[in-house]
Amino acid sequence: MSGPIIHLEGVSRVYSTGRIEVPALVDIDLEIAAGEFLAIVGPSGSGKSTMMHILGCLDRPTAGRYLLDGTPVDTLDDDGLARLRSRSIGFVFQSYNLLPRTTALENVAAPLMYQGVGRSARLARATAALERLGLGDRLHHQPTELSGGQQQRVGIARAIVTEPAIILADEPTGNLDSHSGDEVIALLRELHATGRTIVLITHDADVAASADRQVHLRDGRVAA
Amino acid sequence: MKSPDLLRLALSRLGTGRLRTALTMLGVVIGVASVVALVAVGQGATRGITSRLEALGTNLLTVNAGSTFSAGTRGAAGSATTLKLADGDALRSLAGVAAVAPQLSTQQLVVAGTKNTTTSIIGTTPDYTTVLAYSVWYGSFLTPASIEGSLRVAVLGATTADDLGLGTEAVGTDVTIGGLSFRVIGILQPKGGTGFQSPDDQVVVPVTTMRAHFVGGDSVRSIGVSVASADQIDVVKAEITAALRSRHGLTGSAADDFSIQDQAQLLGTVESVSSLLTVLLAGIASISLVVGGIGIMNIMLVSVRERTREIGIRKAIGARSRDILAQFLLEALVLSLVGGLVGIAVGLLLSVLIGMLAGWGFTFSPLTVVVAVGFSLLVGIVFGVWPAGQAARLDPVDALRYE
Numbered sequence: 001m002s003g004p005i006i007h008l009e010g011v012s013r014v015y016s017t018g019r020i021e022v023p024a025l026v027d028i029d030l031e032i033a034a035g036e037f038l039a040i041v042g043p044s045g046s047g048k049s050t051m052m053h054i055l056g057c058l059d060r061p062t063a064g065r066y067l068l069d070g071t072p073v074d075t076l077d078d079d080g081l082a083r084l085r086s087r088s089i090g091f092v093f094q095s096y097n098l099l100p101r102t103t104a105l106e107n108v109a110a111p112l113m114y115q116g117v118g119r120s121a122r123l124a125r126a127t128a129a130l131e132r133l134g135l136g137d138r139l140h141h142q143p144t145e146l147s148g149g150q151q152q153r154v155g156i157a158r159a160i161v162t163e164p165a166i167i168l169a170d171e172p173t174g175n176l177d178s179h180s181g182d183e184v185i186a187l188l189r190e191l192h193a194t195g196r197t198i199v200l201i202t203h204d205a206d207v208a209a210s211a212d213r214q215v216h217l218r219d220g221r222v223a224a
Numbered sequence: 225m226k227s228p229d230l231l232r233l234a235l236s237r238l239g240t241g242r243l244r245t246a247l248t249m250l251g252v253v254i255g256v257a258s259v260v261a262l263v264a265v266g267q268g269a270t271r272g273i274t275s276r277l278e279a280l281g282t283n284l285l286t287v288n289a290g291s292t293f294s295a296g297t298r299g300a301a302g303s304a305t306t307l308k309l310a311d312g313d314a315l316r317s318l319a320g321v322a323a324v325a326p327q328l329s330t331q332q333l334v335v336a337g338t339k340n341t342t343t344s345i346i347g348t349t350p351d352y353t354t355v356l357a358y359s360v361w362y363g364s365f366l367t368p369a370s371i372e373g374s375l376r377v378a379v380l381g382a383t384t385a386d387d388l389g390l391g392t393e394a395v396g397t398d399v400t401i402g403g404l405s406f407r408v409i410g411i412l413q414p415k416g417g418t419g420f421q422s423p424d425d426q427v428v429v430p431v432t433t434m435r436a437h438f439v440g441g442d443s444v445r446s447i448g449v450s451v452a453s454a455d456q457i458d459v460v461k462a463e464i465t466a467a468l469r470s471r472h473g474l475t476g477s478a479a480d481d482f483s484i485q486d487q488a489q490l491l492g493t494v495e496s497v498s499s500l501l502t503v504l505l506a507g508i509a510s511i512s513l514v515v516g517g518i519g520i521m522n523i524m525l526v527s528v529r530e531r532t533r534e535i536g537i538r539k540a541i542g543a544r545s546r547d548i549l550a551q552f553l554l555e556a557l558v559l560s561l562v563g564g565l566v567g568i569a570v571g572l573l574l575s576v577l578i579g580m581l582a583g584w585g586f587t588f589s590p591l592t593v594v595v596a597v598g599f600s601l602l603v604g605i606v607f608g609v610w611p612a613g614q615a616a617r618l619d620p621v622d623a624l625r626y627e
Binding site: 053056058059078079082083085086087091093097098099100101110111113114115116118119158162 | 225226228229240533534536537538539540541542543544545546547620621624
């Protein structure tokens with residue numbers, strides 16, 4: 001294991017709605033090493049989603065420092081965040097979030113398009129990623145023509161196609177039956193085995209148990 | 225993100241929701257088509273009017289007799305008897321003058337067999353065809369000999385000949401003008417009628433015959449002067465003024481007892497009026513283009529709202545704000561450009577139809593097409609920027625949460 005890929009130091013996120021200030025995250029210190037499989041666990045309202053947004057560079061902390069792969073995130077502008085998301089992060093969402101009316105292949109190739117990879121190269125890489133996840137015969141299917149489990153596998157293929165530093169999985173089994181859910185967890189473990197850093201965000205203790213390390217969030221603070 | 229990728233995204237979007245795409249484009253199609261068609265109408269009308277004016281003779285100056293002024297009442301122009309036949313002869317010797325045709329006119333009943341018509345009888349000289357750009361259709365025109373001999377010969381305008389039921393065979397036969405028998409020696413080529421005083425409805429006779437039988441005295445109503453070349457018109461005008469003033473003994477501040485009408489000036493005025501008309505028509509038509517643009521903006525705003533989640537996904541997987549901006553702007557541009565191209569096709573088709581119906585034909589104007597394409601692109605940009613900007617500014621967290 002090399003040095004930490006994620007380094008949070010005194011990170012807080014406060015939402016201002018009018019005069020009321022709602023703290024979603026309070027003074028979080030967290031280090032995640034490269035190649036780690038970590039679960040962030042907590043009930044709804046514990047700040048999990050905010051944590052995912054901050055780790056995923058979709059949002060900036062209102063206080064504290066966040067280093068992703070050595071890059072200070074809190075000082076970046078919107079374009080800088082977008083570049084970081086494009087290069088370093090792969091998202092897996094609870095509701096899959098595939099692009100509608102777009103084939104599995106084009107969905108998986110889309111992140112490469114925003115990296116400026118040429119069309120034939122990205123289609124080749126997307127095909128390889130989908131084949132690796134056992135979807136070689138579903139390349140030209142649209143999301144509506146795929147089962148939930150298949151859609152989530154397309155989502156995972158999209159997350160890994162850019163070879164990101166970390167994969168952020170937000171309740172990846174939440175919309176799936178237990179069998180498909182187990183499959184997805186097995187896939188994440190498999191990816192972890194090939195050396196990827198995986199951060200799993202869940203409220204489900206059983207799902208969290210598949211990770212190597214668990215961080216519990218309660219009321220916006222790290223509980224244990 | 226590369227431009228071919230952007231274009232592919234924008235085009236693939238058009239394929240989904242075809243009815244909506246088609247209806248959105250329809251606004252631009254109607255706008256561009258009406259601009260193209262109305263500009264063509266304006267240009268066609270301009271061409272029609274100017275070609276008819278040119279048919280009356282270019283480089284033409286018409287010297288009109290002034291009006292009488294007695295007991296505080298000004299008479300009609302031409303009522304004065306100051307302009308003489310001899311003035312015409314004098315003008316012929318001026319530099320830059322190609323031809324001179326004095327004109328006397330009166331109304332007389334013309335009878336041929338059982339048919340008759342009352343029309344203008346013009347007494348003039350052989351130069352009349354040169355000055356007023358007539359050509360002889362059948363037979364011949366007045367000759368110096370017919371002037372000298374005050375011969376009772378007549379050349380019929382095409383309409384007059386038609387009214388009298390006379391065709392080519394009429395050349396060499398006799399008609400009765402004001403009770404006198406005249407030999408028809410020719411028929412003039414028709415110019416195409418304009419207004420109630422058609423240039424084709426007249427009978428031309430030698431000026432000397434005219435004076436002998438119908439109009440007494442040696443005064444003429446007007447003298448047509450054909451100038452050798454267009455750039456000499458102003459010089460010749462000044463020469464004519466000077467020559468006539470000295471002949472009529474007008475000195476110092478005495479007012480001219482004649483006036484000079486400039487055909488080129490008239491043509492210029494008509495052209496500027498009708499090009500103003502064209503601009504006006506285009507202006508009215510471009511209102512519909514603006515309405516079409518608002519249609520695009522409306523659909524784009526709805527589309528941004530509907531696709532909020534898609535925008536969130538794209539941002540999460542690495543799209544920058546400018547990628548989103550470019551994607552939506554390009555969609556608006558493709559909508560307006562395709563609409564514009566269809567509109568041009570429809571507009572040109574309409575122009576051809578209108579040109580056929582109105583009889584001024586059709587000339588393809590590349591400038592109109594270029595301007596129309598430019599305008600539809602402009603509409604796409606102007607009305608696409610705001611929705612695209614809204615899409616680009618969406619916060620990725622909010623956009624991903626949007627249901």
